[in-house]
Amino acid sequence: MGSEDSYFRECINCGYQRGFHVYFKEIKDGKARLGLICPSCGQSYDIGWLTADIGEFEPKKEKVYEDH
Numbered sequence: 001m002g003s004e005d006s007y008f009r010e011c012i013n014c015g016y017q018r019g020f021h022v023y024f025k026e027i028k029d030g031k032a033r034l035g036l037i038c039p040s041c042g043q044s045y046d047i048g049w050l051t052a053d054i055g056e057f058e059p060k061k062e063k064v065y066e067d068h
């Protein structure tokens, strides 16, 4: 408290403030880049974030968290 919070949650393009969707873009050597997409205007952001090794792009479904 008191100091300015440093986080990125507001879209620079449209000002939407409720956070972002994520995307994964496969690059090479089994790595993927993780980026953010504004759910309001669709602007995507590269935050320079690389994932650990990903063997293949086949997502497995996990638990569904219900909304209540």
Ligand SMILES: [Zn+2]
Pocket (backbone or CB within 6 Å): 011, 012, 013, 014, 015, 016, 038, 039, 040, 041, 042, 043
């Ligand atoms: Zn936006």
